[in-house]
Amino acid sequence: MSDQPLQNDTSLPQRSTSEQFTRLFLQHQDRLHGYIYALVLNRFDADDILQDVAVVMCRKFDEYQQETSFVAWGMKIAKNIIWNYRRKQKRSMVKFNEEALAQIATDLENMVDALAIDRKDAFRNCFEKIDPSEKELIELRYDSGLTVKKIAESKMISPRLLYHTYYRIINSLRLCINQTIAKWEGGHGI
Numbered sequence: 298m299s300d301q302p303l304q305n306d307t308s309l310p311q312r313s314t315s316e317q318f319t320r321l322f323l324q325h326q327d328r329l330h331g332y333i334y335a336l337v338l339n340r341f342d343a344d345d346i347l348q349d350v351a352v353v354m355c356r357k358f359d360e361y362q363q364e365t366s367f368v369a370w371g372m373k374i375a376k377n378i379i380w381n382y383r384r385k386q387k388r389s390m391v392k393f394n395e396e397a398l399a400q401i402a403t404d405l406e407n408m409v410d411a412l413a414i415d416r417k418d419a420f421r422n423c424f425e426k427i428d429p430s431e432k433e434l435i436e437l438r439y440d441s442g443l444t445v446k447k448i449a450e451s452k453m454i455s456p457r458l459l460y461h462t463y464y465r466i467i468n469s470l471r472l473c474i475n476q477t478i479a480k481w482e483g484g485h486g487i
Contacts, residue, residue: 318358321367350375423473
């Protein structure tokens with residue numbers, strides 16, 4: 298999923314602010330949760346903090362600059378909530394000083410950005426390797442926005458067979474992307 302700013306496309310019905318926020322938050326909540334979890338090291342606390350982050354982000358959504366990264370904005374809000382969480386928390390077995398926690402947060406933000414770039418590069422690399430007929434099917438579905446039913450009709454095959462074909466192509470792309478990133482990380486020592 299892309300972290301691109303919202304498009305101001307007049308051909309689409311205008312979404313309410315709450316719909317825009319909900320769409321963006323749902324699109325990026327896993328990345329935000331991973332960031333929070335890496336800083337608090339407790340899944341249940343990370344879940345609670347993510348909920349607090351969602352409330353603050355929703356309340357402050359009118360302050361969000363749509364030409365910037367939604368995830369980066371969410372991470373800044375999460376960082377502040379985590380600081381408050383750490384101040385209140387007395388029972389944690391793992392303690393970090395503020396400076397160490399700030400460095401970890403910065404490193405994680407950089408890693409998230411780098412991973413997004415790596416995934417895009419890996420996708421391009423893997424996409425170039427697939428069969429031209431599979432490329433055409435992917436482009437028809439995702440670039441042209443045609444429905445599976447329309448594509449199946451144009452190719453004179455059943456929609457069910459086409460769904461299976463898409464499933465196979467997407468799984469092979471996913472596997473290739475993961476293997477490519479793992480290879481790159483092994484070669485770069487990341």
